[in-house]
Amino acid sequence: MGAVVWYRHDLRVDDHEALRSACEEQDVIRAVYVKDQKKRDFKRGTQQAKFEQETLENLASHLSQIGITLDIVEGETIETLDSYLQADDTVYFHKMTGTEEVASEQYIEDKYAVRSFETQTLHRREDIGSDELKRVFTAFRKRVEAKGTFYDPLDPPTGIQLVKEESVEANPEIAFPFRGGESAGRARLQEYLAEPVFTYKETRNGFLRNDSSKLSAWLANGSLSPRRVMAELQEVERKKGANESTYWLYFELLWRDFFHLTMRETGSRLFRSSGLQEGQRTWKTDQLAVERWIEGKTGVPFVDAFMNEIRETGWMSNRGRQIVASYLIHELKQDWRIGARYFEQQLIDYDVASNYGNWAFIAGVGNATRTPRFDPAFQQQRYDPKQQFTKRWT
Numbered sequence: 001m002g003a004v005v006w007y008r009h010d011l012r013v014d015d016h017e018a019l020r021s022a023c024e025e026q027d028v029i030r031a032v033y034v035k036d037q038k039k040r041d042f043k044r045g046t047q048q049a050k051f052e053q054e055t056l057e058n059l060a061s062h063l064s065q066i067g068i069t070l071d072i073v074e075g076e077t078i079e080t081l082d083s084y085l086q087a088d089d090t091v092y093f094h095k096m097t098g099t100e101e102v103a104s105e106q107y108i109e110d111k112y113a114v115r116s117f118e119t120q121t122l123h124r125r126e127d128i129g130s131d132e133l134k135r136v137f138t139a140f141r142k143r144v145e146a147k148g149t150f151y152d153p154l155d156p157p158t159g160i161q162l163v164k165e166e167s168v169e170a171n172p173e174i175a176f177p178f179r180g181g182e183s184a185g186r187a188r189l190q191e192y193l194a195e196p197v198f199t200y201k202e203t204r205n206g207f208l209r210n211d212s213s214k215l216s217a218w219l220a221n222g223s224l225s226p227r228r229v230m231a232e233l234q235e236v237e238r239k240k241g242a243n244e245s246t247y248w249l250y251f252e253l254l255w256r257d258f259f260h261l262t263m264r265e266t267g268s269r270l271f272r273s274s275g276l277q278e279g280q281r282t283w284k285t286d287q288l289a290v291e292r293w294i295e296g297k298t299g300v301p302f303v304d305a306f307m308n309e310i311r312e313t314g315w316m317s318n319r320g321r322q323i324v325a326s327y328l329i330h331e332l333k334q335d336w337r338i339g340a341r342y343f344e345q346q347l348i349d350y351d352v353a354s355n356y357g358n359w360a361f362i363a364g365v366g367n368a369t370r371t372p373r374f375d376p377a378f379q380q381q382r383y384d385p386k387q388q389f390t391k392r393w394t
């Protein structure tokens, strides 16, 4: 009989209830991560794959400190796990949001002994109240803020010391010059909370390294725990004082929670053409228009600059994402899911709930019925008046 920690979008040793419990309850532990590319009909962006690889190497080195080997196996998740697991194994894992992830959890729960935990979000379903989850962000936010429940992050199991991240040569033209892995995520968290966070509210729509936290990529693959981010943020507020900007970082983390908790209720409905709204919606699919959008050849320099940035670096700022998504949906009138799928392939911070939730929101088929529209010319005047960003990327 053995114990297996099944890693997915929780690629860390810190605040990892599944790993901690396995260490407390079992003598012999294996850890497994399944690289499942079979269901995808697209090739992942190089930056996304590189970030994952760096993350896995960092995780393996942390686990090896307490004698656990991380087995990385490729193939379809359920088939692969079935041949990896032994009938009397106990599987330790964290519950995830994505519908494919939930389906494989159910299979594993039915067939093996399991211990499952929930740490993917800052707040939990039960913090919202017993009635139906409020599908409007403001109502959700008020509910969790009134409750004010925060969960303390757990330290890594005894015997693991986080490897210190060596400093990364910063290229000022690249907004995301960081490596994958828990060590790099923690280093970035400290760097951001030391100073830049105090002006976050004013800078967050910018396009440079310190204009926003850049924590999303580590949060997305779970190499950083949202509870750890919040605990460190609260510590900084206690020591140096809270301001509107420090609150705003929490406010944005609530959007992440909101999309996750909504998707846990709505499941695969979000992937329909009409998203979370009722009925059918018809969208165009003009391959040439989509190709021009992807290749940064729409002829609208601000849009093209962002599309070139994501293609080369796997990163795009929130403002950029809103502008290019709005352009694809409202100007080119294309199916919003084509854009969401391209982001799924490219983004180093791809996260199913945040990605499809935001795309659906801009298409007017998400949680809100209002349809936000971003005029690239107006946006450029406001956020890149000297065209520094546009010139760099076109």
Ligand SMILES: Cc1cc2nc3c(=O)[nH]c(=O)nc-3n(C[C@H](O)[C@H](O)[C@H](O)COP(=O)(O)OP(=O)(O)OC[C@H]3O[C@@H](n4cnc5c(N)ncnc54)[C@H](O)[C@@H]3O)c2cc1C
Pocket (backbone or CB within 6 Å): 204, 212, 213, 214, 215, 216, 217, 219, 220, 249, 252, 253, 254, 255, 256, 257, 259, 316, 317, 318, 319, 321, 322, 325, 343, 347, 349, 350, 351, 352, 354, 355, 356, 358, 359
């Ligand atoms: C079309 C579109 C697609 C998106 N796809 C993704 C995605 O796949 N993965 C992803 O993590 N975010 C996605 N976002 C949300 C947002 O753009 C990124 O979270 C943010 O740009 C990441 O940069 P940051 O870490 O510096 O964010 P900060 O501004 O520093 O915010 C702090 C954290 O709050 C969370 N957050 C902030 N804004 C949002 C938001 N609108 N929705 C959900 N969470 C948010 C993120 O975890 C982020 O790291 C998308 C937004 C749009 C408009």
